[in-house]
Amino acid sequence: MSTENQQRPDTSREFAGEVFVVTGAAQGLGREIAVEAARRGADVAVCDLDGDKARAVATELGSAHGVRALAQQCDVSAPAEVAALAERVVAEFGRIDHWINNAGTLHIGPIVDTEPQAFRRVVDVNVTGVFLGMRAVLPIMKAQGRGSIVNLSSLAGKKGMVNLAGYCASKAAVISLTQTAALEAAPEIRVNAVCPGVVNTEMQQREYQIISGLTGEDPKAIEQNWLKDMPLGEFQEPGDIADAVCFLSSRRARQITGEAINVNGGLLMD
Numbered sequence: 611m612s613t614e615n616q617q618r619p620d621t622s623r624e625f626a627g628e629v630f631v632v633t634g635a636a637q638g639l640g641r642e643i644a645v646e647a648a649r650r651g652a653d654v655a656v657c658d659l660d661g662d663k664a665r666a667v668a669t670e671l672g673s674a675h676g677v678r679a680l681a682q683q684c685d686v687s688a689p690a691e692v693a694a695l696a697e698r699v700v701a702e703f704g705r706i707d708h709w710i711n712n713a714g715t716l717h718i719g720p721i722v723d724t725e726p727q728a729f730r731r732v733v734d735v736n737v738t739g740v741f742l743g744m745r746a747v748l749p750i751m752k753a754q755g756r757g758s759i760v761n762l763s764s765l766a767g768k769k770g771m772v773n774l775a776g777y778c779a780s781k782a783a784v785i786s787l788t789q790t791a792a793l794e795a796a797p798e799i800r801v802n803a804v805c806p807g808v809v810n811t812e813m814q815q816r817e818y819q820i821i822s823g824l825t826g827e828d829p830k831a832i833e834q835n836w837l838k839d840m841p842l843g844e845f846q847e848p849g850d851i852a853d854a855v856c857f858l859s860s861r862r863a864r865q866i867t868g869e870a871i872n873v874n875g876g877l878l879m880d
C-alpha cells in the first residue's frame with residue numbers, strides 16, 4: 611500500500627451518531643446518498659413523494675447497516691409537509707446534522723411549447739423545495755450549534771441548454787440559494803451544492819426518451835453522442851455523486867461553504 615493510501619482518512623464510521631435527512635431518496639441519487647450515509651454509520655430519514663418506495667429504502671438501510679431509519683411521504687414543495695418532516699425527525703432521532711435537498715424534477719421542451727404550469731412545477735420542486743428544506747432545518751441546526759446542508763444542483767445550473775429552460779433556471783437558482791444560505795448560516799452551519807453531469811438514473815433515461823420524441827433520434831444514439839463529449843470517457847455513477855455529498859457533509863470539508871462542486875467527468879470546467 612502506498613503512503614498516500616495509508617494516510618487516507620477512514621470514512622467507514624464517519625457519521626456514527628449523526629442524523630441525515632435525504633429528500634427524493636426513494637430511488638436514483640437520493641437513494642444512493644441515503645445508503646452511503648447509512649454505510650458510514652448515520653441514522654437516516656428517507657423522504658419522497660412515493661411513500662411506499664421510501665419505506666422500502668428505510669427498511670433496507672436498517673437491516674443492511676444496523677442504523678435507525680425512518681421513511682416519510684413528503685412533497686418538498688409543500689411548506690407544511692416539509693416542516694412536519696423536520697419535526698418528526700427531531701422527535702424520533704433527537705437532532706438533524708445533515709440535510710440533503712436532493713428531490714428534483716424536470717420538464718423537457720422548447721420555451722414556446724412549455725405550459726406555464728409545467729414551468730412552475732419545476733421551479734416549485736427544484737427551487738421552492740430547496741428553500742423550504744433550508745428554512746425548516748436552519749433553526750434546528752442553529753440551536754444545535756452545528757450542521758451541514760448539501761443541495762443538488764446540476765451541470766444545467768451553470769450552462770443554458772436547449773429544451774431545459776425551467777430545469778436550467780431552477781438549478782442556477784439552487785446555486786444562488788446555496789451561496790445566500792451559506793452566508794446567513796455561518797459560522798455554525800456549512801451549505802454547499804453538488805453539480806452532477808450525466809448520471810444513469812431513471813431521470814436520465816426519461817430525458818433520452820423525451821428528447822427522442824422531440825428530435826426523432828434513437829435514445830441509444832443520443833446517449834452515445836453525449837458519451838463522446840465526456841472527457842473522462844464515462845457517465846457518472848450514483849456512487850460518484852453520493853461520495854461528493856458525503857465529503858461535503860463531513861468534517862473533512864470544514865473549510866468549504868457556499869461552493870457548487872462539479873462532478874461531471876470534465877464536461878464543464880469552471
Ligand SMILES: NC(=O)c1ccc[n+]([C@@H]2O[C@H](COP(=O)([O-])OP(=O)(O)OC[C@H]3O[C@@H](n4cnc5c(N)ncnc54)[C@H](O)[C@@H]3O)[C@@H](O)[C@H]2O)c1
Pocket residue numbers: 633634635636637638639640657658659660684685686687712713714715735739762763764765805806807808809810811812813814
Ligand atoms: N441523473 C442525472 O444525470 C442528474 C444530473 C444532474 C442533477 N441531477 C439532480 O439530482 C437529483 C436526483 O436526480 P435523480 O436522477 O436521482 O432523479 P430521479 O427522478 O431518478 O429521482 C428523483 C426522486 O425524487 C422524488 N421526487 C420528485 N419530486 C418530489 C417532490 N416534490 N417531493 C419529494 N420527492 C420528490 C421522486 O419520487 C424520485 O424518487 C435531482 O435534483 C436532479 O435534478 C441529476
